[in-house]
Amino acid sequence: MEENIFRKLLEERGWRLTKQRNAILQKAFSYKGHFDPESLYLAMRGKGMKASRASVYRTLNLLCECGLVEKVGKTEQGTIYEQSAGRKHHDHMICIQCGEIIEFYSEKIEKLQEKICRELDFKGKNHTLEIRGYCRHCHAGENGLEGDSSHGY
Amino acid sequence: MEENIFRKLLEERGWRLTKQRNAILQKAFSYKGHFDPESLYLAMRGKGMKASRASVYRTLNLLCECGLVEKVGKTEQGTIYEQSAGRKHHDHMICIQCGEIIEFYSEKIEKLQEKICRELDFKGKNHTLEIRGYCRHCHAGENGLEGDSSHGY
DNA sequence: TCTTCCATTGAGATTGAGTCTCAATATAGT
DNA sequence: ACTATATTGAGACTCAATCTCAATGGAAGA
Ligand SMILES: [Zn+2]
Ligand SMILES: [Zn+2]
Ligand SMILES: [Zn+2]
Ligand SMILES: [Zn+2]
Numbered sequence: 112m113e114e115n116i117f118r119k120l121l122e123e124r125g126w127r128l129t130k131q132r133n134a135i136l137q138k139a140f141s142y143k144g145h146f147d148p149e150s151l152y153l154a155m156r157g158k159g160m161k162a163s164r165a166s167v168y169r170t171l172n173l174l175c176e177c178g179l180v181e182k183v184g185k186t187e188q189g190t191i192y193e194q195s196a197g198r199k200h201h202d203h204m205i206c207i208q209c210g211e212i213i214e215f216y217s218e219k220i221e222k223l224q225e226k227i228c229r230e231l232d233f234k235g236k237n238h239t240l241e242i243r244g245y246c247r248h249c250h251a252g253e254n255g256l257e258g259d260s261s262h263g264y
Numbered sequence: 265m266e267e268n269i270f271r272k273l274l275e276e277r278g279w280r281l282t283k284q285r286n287a288i289l290q291k292a293f294s295y296k297g298h299f300d301p302e303s304l305y306l307a308m309r310g311k312g313m314k315a316s317r318a319s320v321y322r323t324l325n326l327l328c329e330c331g332l333v334e335k336v337g338k339t340e341q342g343t344i345y346e347q348s349a350g351r352k353h354h355d356h357m358i359c360i361q362c363g364e365i366i367e368f369y370s371e372k373i374e375k376l377q378e379k380i381c382r383e384l385d386f387k388g389k390n391h392t393l394e395i396r397g398y399c400r401h402c403h404a405g406e407n408g409l410e411g412d413s414s415h416g417y
Numbered sequence: 418t419c420t421t422c423c424a425t426t427g428a429g430a431t432t433g434a435g436t437c438t439c440a441a442t443a444t445a446g447t
Numbered sequence: 448a449c450t451a452t453a454t455t456g457a458g459a460c461t462c463a464a465t466c467t468c469a470a471t472g473g474a475a476g477a
Pocket of ligand 1: 221238240
């Protein structure tokens, strides 16, 4: 269980599992999906659990180091994290007309990525594949030019 | 040619192609590969071409809007851009340690995306595939735990 | 040419994420 | 209790990026 993994990392370094560190760990694992440090920090302030911003960032880094949590990417609103033992991985299509988001998963694409990483001697930790375009409802009536399938689409 | 494309966007909005905007356009297109706004800004200060930081950011956004330039991703050292006019499509690996960017292209992955789009009745227009991890130099000495290839990576 | 209108610019202020500093506090071992 | 070290948290700080707003500049008309 995650608390033990964290404890192990700390023990290796002669550090302690403090109230704050544990609270941050619990909070991080309370999220089903993605989260960002600021939200986590603010969310904790309501509960009995309190921790400073500094501790939140410090602890999230520790959780990354022992693989309990991963940085998913950087966006306008900061770094996105997710617990790495949790949701099944998937990628996204986003309709640029209506905003609909479609999740999908392709074993073949995942394997191909792994293969390419091996070939280029790159140690992939995570990835995002985002396809932008028009969903079923938004490309309904269309005369089919829209050329430029020259590269990608 | 890129200047005309840019000019067209500006005309559509009743705006002008000023010295600064043109200088920024030229500078952006002088890069073969990736660049970041701050470097571009600093690089311009030496030449006869000068523009403020504000103008650099403003103009890069415009260049994105007319597809001459693309945001590749966000790293510790800020947003990475690249010119997209005339370059062949490719995807990216980004080293989350040193920031190195590796370009790759997989016909198979591209085709699989098209197939999935057809299956889900989604009309894909473009996409980004970004793999984050550690490049050859940054994962050199490592004791190989790191299991969990269970879902993606 | 002179005038008016508005896009544009740029210096500097501002925001916001994330890190750093350091005095105060907590904990373990003696 | 005493010592040594780990930890915390408020706030200062950094850096990218955006915003503000007074000053500039070009275009069209009088
Ligand atoms: Zn995937
Ligand atoms: Zn999702
Ligand atoms: Zn691609
Ligand atoms: Zn590229």
